[in-house]
Amino acid sequence: MVASSRPRSIVLTGGKGYLGGLIAASLLRDDTVGIVALVRPGVALAAFIEPIRAELEAQGGRFEAEYLDRIRLVELPPVEAFASLDKVVRESGADEIVHCAGCLDYFDRAALETVNIALTRALLEQSRRWGLRRFVYLSTAFSSGYIDGPVREVLHDEAANDPTDYTRTKRLAERLVAASGIPFLIIRPSIVIGDSRDGHYSGKRYGLYQLWSGIERLLCREWHPEIHALGARQPVVLVHQDAFQNAFLAAFRLLPDDSIFNLVSARDSSPTMRQLWDLWMRDVLRPRATYYYDRMADIPLRKLNSRQRALLALASVNLEIASHPWQFETTTLGWLRQRGLHFLDATFESVAVCQRLFVDSSEPIQAFFDANRQQLADRSEAFDVDVPIGP
Amino acid sequence: MQARSYQTVLQETTAIIARFCKAEVTEHTHLLRDLDLDSLGVAELVAEIEDHFDVMIPMKILPELRSVADTARCLTALLDAEADGPRP
Numbered sequence: 001m002v003a004s005s006r007p008r009s010i011v012l013t014g015g016k017g018y019l020g021g022l023i024a025a026s027l028l029r030d031d032t033v034g035i036v037a038l039v040r041p042g043v044a045l046a047a048f049i050e051p052i053r054a055e056l057e058a059q060g061g062r063f064e065a066e067y068l069d070r071i072r073l074v075e076l077p078p079v080e081a082f083a084s085l086d087k088v089v090r091e092s093g094a095d096e097i098v099h100c101a102g103c104l105d106y107f108d109r110a111a112l113e114t115v116n117i118a119l120t121r122a123l124l125e126q127s128r129r130w131g132l133r134r135f136v137y138l139s140t141a142f143s144s145g146y147i148d149g150p151v152r153e154v155l156h157d158e159a160a161n162d163p164t165d166y167t168r169t170k171r172l173a174e175r176l177v178a179a180s181g182i183p184f185l186i187i188r189p190s191i192v193i194g195d196s197r198d199g200h201y202s203g204k205r206y207g208l209y210q211l212w213s214g215i216e217r218l219l220c221r222e223w224h225p226e227i228h229a230l231g232a233r234q235p236v237v238l239v240h241q242d243a244f245q246n247a248f249l250a251a252f253r254l255l256p257d258d259s260i261f262n263l264v265s266a267r268d269s270s271p272t273m274r275q276l277w278d279l280w281m282r283d284v285l286r287p288r289a290t291y292y293y294d295r296m297a298d299i300p301l302r303k304l305n306s307r308q309r310a311l312l313a314l315a316s317v318n319l320e321i322a323s324h325p326w327q328f329e330t331t332t333l334g335w336l337r338q339r340g341l342h343f344l345d346a347t348f349e350s351v352a353v354c355q356r357l358f359v360d361s362s363e364p365i366q367a368f369f370d371a372n373r374q375q376l377a378d379r380s381e382a383f384d385v386d387v388p389i390g391p
Numbered sequence: 392m393q394a395r396s397y398q399t400v401l402q403e404t405t406a407i408i409a410r411f412c413k414a415e416v417t418e419h420t421h422l423l424r425d426l427d428l429d430s431l432g433v434a435e436l437v438a439e440i441e442d443h444f445d446v447m448i449p450m451k452i453l454p455e456l457r458s459v460a461d462t463a464r465c466l467t468a469l470l471d472a473e474a475d476g477p478r479p
Contacts, residue, residue: 107454213431218438302447306438313450314434
């Protein structure tokens with residue numbers, strides 16, 4: 001892939017987080033830009049580079065000494081003192097910003113407003129003052145809210161219903177970015193999971209990993225002869241973290257200004273939530289019977305064991321998101337593929353690689369196998385529970 | 392099921408949370424901020440509490456349980472409602 005007029009340096013927010021860290025690793029390894037990383041007060045350089053080093057090593061590479069010369073850590077001041085960043089940004093020659101910092105706490109509306117909206121607004125104002133030539137914003141594939149029909153690669157209208165305030169605030173931030181007058185690139189990844197090659201995952205346990213951790217800690221304390229699950233047969237559109245890195249770099253280098261990019265795997269080859277549950281039932285939980293429901297409201301919560309109920313409560317938002325028939329426009333991904341992007345779609349088989357690594361490295365799950373060997377069912381029956389819709 | 396006073400529920404809830412988190416806990420302890428519980432930790436704790444009181448905390452209420460006091464208040468109301476039995 002040939003780069004065109006790449007910047008000497010970029011400003012990066014959220015580099016200490018999962019996706020920001022993956023982006024930093026890609027830029028250090030596969031590009032030559034310098035990175036001015038804006039971090040929370042108290043983040044030391046060693047703590048910043050450690051996850052990047054670990055990720056590069058997990059991918060078979062190493063953290064080269066010269067990378068240190070390309071990273072400059074700068075404490076993110078309060079919004080009202082952003083002007084104090086002028087000198088360091090000017091000296092670095094940064095001419096783009098990659099804004100990955102975001103709040104993911106679905107239920108903390110104040111933090112979502114402060115981080116996802118107010119911080120983005122302040123960075124846009126500052127970027128204009130710094131004369132940056134592009135604002136790259138990391139959003140989410142679900143910023144449309146629940147809509148019928150395809151999720152286009154355009155700014156979204158207000159949604160009648162949002163999965164969470166997170167998706168709503170990301171949609172509002174996208175609009176701020178697009179209205180700022182600064183050329184922009186909005187990247188919308190769906191749920192990011194482990195590496196497609198070996199399943200390693202370097203993020204916090206969000207998304208699918210939150211569900212898996214919940215299964216590990218709530219359902220693997222004892223064997224459950226019956227399990228009730230929300231297992232819609234809708235494809236769950238995931239992205240492997242290595243595919244995310246490749247796609248980010250390609251978009252960063254090749255997409256024209258004012259692009260919006262749905263970074264998602266192909267729907268047709270994506271696993272369904274039902275298939276992912278089946279894999280857990282077959283390989284780990286091995287109940288005698290599994291009851292599958294299409295909607296959370298159909299599950300007889302009062303009849304469930306408290307651990308199963310707690311798991312459903314924990315994962316309810318993500319399970320409901322996974323139950324929606326998302327159809328993402330992938331025109332931009334196709335365009336990038338035509339120009340050399342290597343992007344492996346997440347499939348049932350590739351997600352199974354990630355799950356296998358998770359299971360094999362989990363002490364609670366291995367202890368569950370040891371303690372329940374006699375009870376694990378050889379054959380598990382699955383039932384679709386059709387709940388009639390009332391009058 | 393018998394209704395219980397807020398103070399009794401608070402005492403039992405505090406003991407469960409202190410045991411679960413291996414921490415000193417008061418009525419005003421904030422579950423996420425003070426006990427460093429993540430959402431999964433909260434889910435596990437809720438299961439412990441539900442088992443102890445033999446009640447079901449409705450999902451929609453869970454995000455409102457920010458402190459020990461919130462949790463005890465919610466449990467007191469649920470136990471009250473269960474003691475009253477189903478309403479006509």
